[in-house]
Amino acid sequence: MSEEINRDRRRFLAAAATAVAAVPFGGTGCALQRATRAEVQLPVEGELPSLGGATGWLNSEPLKAASLRGKVALVQFCTYTCINWLRTLPYVRSWAEKYEGAGLVVVGVHTPEFPFEKDLDNVLPALKGLRVAYPIAVDNDYAIWRAFRNRYWPALYFADARGRVRHHQFGEGDYEQSERVIQQLLAEAGAGAAGQELVSVEGRGVEAAADWDNLKSPENYVGYGRTENFASPGGAVADERRVYGAPSRMGLNQWALSGEWTVGEQAVALNKAGGRIAYVFHARDLHLVMGPASRRKSVRFRVAIDGRPPAASHGIDVDEQGSGTVTEQRLYQLIRQPKPIAGRHFEIEFLDPGVEAFAFTFG
Secondary structure, three states: OOOOOOOOHHHHHHOHHHHHHOOHHHOOHHHHOOOOOOOOOOOOOEEOOOOOOOOEEEOOOOOOOHHHOOOEEEEEEEOOOOHHHHHHHHHHHHHHHHHHHHOEEEEEEEOOOOHHHHOHHHHHHHHHHOOOOOOEEEOOOOHHHHHOOOOOOOEEEEEOOOOEEEEEEEOOOOHHHHHHHHHHHHHHOOOOOOOOOOOOOOOOHHHOOOOHHHOOOOOEEOOOOOOOOEOOOOOOOEOOEEEEOOOOOOOOOOEEEEEEEEEOOOOEEEOOOOOEEEEEEEOOEEEEEEEEOOOOOOEEEEEEEOOEOOHHHEOOOOOOOOEEEEOOOEEEEEEEOOOOOOEEEEEEEEOOOOEEEEEEEEO
16 A cells, blocks of 8 residues: 555664654654653644544544543554564553553554454454553544554554644654653643653563564565565466466575465465465564465464474474464464574475465564
């Protein structure tokens, strides 16, 4: 989609200068990054846009921007398979718990990237499993996204008790600054119990912070609409069943299919058992957004790294032998390699047909 920015932090940083030049609401909040609490001068970026375009609400009755007056509001755009949002979640969850009594209201806006993320039968268990208890606006029509003129997952917007947006944060990082902004807005609102200490957060599983120093592989979609570095001989044939093969050698960040697949605009779909996806990557973590093509179906798989079972490098969704099962449409963590981090040849083989794969992300 034209408004989507690649969620990988390295690409996000490359786009940061453009983002600052086009700050929503006409403010200059991005210039404040890494300022101390005493140095922060928060401009008024505009009025908090409407939340009225939500197609539904989770964990709450419908909220309106006007009903948040008198409270400090933190609005975050998310989608449940986004690894960048998942890595911010421990902080936002902790802020919601710590500052609720002082007058903070955290509102998530779930704006789907992939079609299956519109399905509440997928969204509800995903958010419950992630212990998201604060209100979530379901933004399946992108109405709130457009009202905020947003372009990013994740994106944070901070509004004061008068309903004015005073700061924003795009992407991961700058957590101390974000929490100091919350504290300052609560202080301006007269909250005396907020305190100045910061939350202590340790992300686990997919919520763990990326190993940025060793991350050399950017996110990559596998549908023909946005993929890069597809290496199967002959290239991809759009929307047709075809038998693919992998080349004898691949370079860093190249990927390939083997077996009978249909390459769609957003995903690749396996037609016969035994299909494989190979990827050469350099990162601590490798994730794959995937799921069964039909509900109540499961697809067995096994992964290998450099031609061997992953052993100590297995992710939370596979065992040491590399075995796992796709049961739902979500992000699966397949590899978490211990140091030293090096470039690896990854392969996943599906023992059953009927799986759809959407995107690789790394950490």
